[in-house]
Amino acid sequence: MLAFEPPFLDRVFRRPDRLPQSPDEFPFNLPFFESLNLRIQRSVVFFVGENGSGKSTLLEALATLSGFPASGGGRNEMADDYAPERDSPLSPFLRPAFRRRPGDGYFLRAEFQAHFASLLNQRRDDPDFLGNPYARYGGRSLLTRSHGEAFLAVMQSFTRGLFLLDEPEAALSPQRQLALLAHMARLVRSEQAQFIVATHSPILMTFPEAQIVDFNQASLPNIALSDTDHFHITAGILRNPRQYWKHLVRSEAEESE
Numbered sequence: 001m002l003a004f005e006p007p008f009l010d011r012v013f014r015r016p017d018r019l020p021q022s023p024d025e026f027p028f029n030l031p032f033f034e035s036l037n038l039r040i041q042r043s044v045v046f047f048v049g050e051n052g053s054g055k056s057t058l059l060e061a062l063a064t065l066s067g068f069p070a071s072g073g074g075r076n077e078m079a080d081d082y083a084p085e086r087d088s089p090l091s092p093f094l095r096p097a098f099r100r101r102p103g104d105g106y107f108l109r110a111e112f113q114a115h116f117a118s119l120l121n122q123r124r125d126d127p128d129f130l131g132n133p134y135a136r137y138g139g140r141s142l143l144t145r146s147h148g149e150a151f152l153a154v155m156q157s158f159t160r161g162l163f164l165l166d167e168p169e170a171a172l173s174p175q176r177q178l179a180l181l182a183h184m185a186r187l188v189r190s191e192q193a194q195f196i197v198a199t200h201s202p203i204l205m206t207f208p209e210a211q212i213v214d215f216n217q218a219s220l221p222n223i224a225l226s227d228t229d230h231f232h233i234t235a236g237i238l239r240n241p242r243q244y245w246k247h248l249v250r251s252e253a254e255e256s257e
Helices: 055-065 110-125 147-155 174-189 230-238 242-257
Strands: 007-015 037-039 044-048 094-098 103-110 161-166 195-197 211-214
Touching: 007 230, 044 055, 055 161, 055 195, 094 147, 103 147, 103 211, 103 230, 147 242, 230 242
Parallel strands: 044 195, 044 211, 103 161, 161 195
Antiparallel strands: 007 037, 007 094
16 A cells, blocks of 8 residues: 555635635635635645646645645745745635644645745855855755756655655656655655645556546545546547547637637
């Protein structure tokens, strides 16, 4: 068994004592918000669903509720000066339940990773900053590495804690996604690490016994990998690309008429 019970975050639910002033506006108009009561059942959880279904929005809220900056990073690396996201509009309306608070962890926003790398460079140039800002990340600037290499360097610097990853596959080749899965497996075996990952990657979703939460449905049910749209589409087009392309070309021609 690889995915154990979650050591840290156990549940997140909507606060009944707080109501948004504009319930028809984003993010309060997301389908899951009205009745949110999500139980975290495994140490590895994947949020899956179409773009705009609210995966990243809820993940961002979980990050701030767990003590991480909304802009991404760890508790000791507040990247707010370098990223456009400073707050989670959703988090004040939610309440988390922890088995225990994580002492360490990281919130990865793939699109803001360069901002985090710039923050480390700023610390390098700050005469008042003591120590090597790169020590935890392989000893050199993350900006000297590819996006994927920099991300893996950050992840491999941690040994325990709560890790919230927003579409990490954006930075990783399929082979590097497998490297991430192997690293995740090493960490969760200690029962001192927990991962919540918003993703479109069927490769990442193969993590054994992981909980997969379907954001295409307002009730956020658990779903099997083989029942996800990501699995069906990816498996189908790889199995029979010619048939898929006949359909795509035909659809495009019909739309242009």
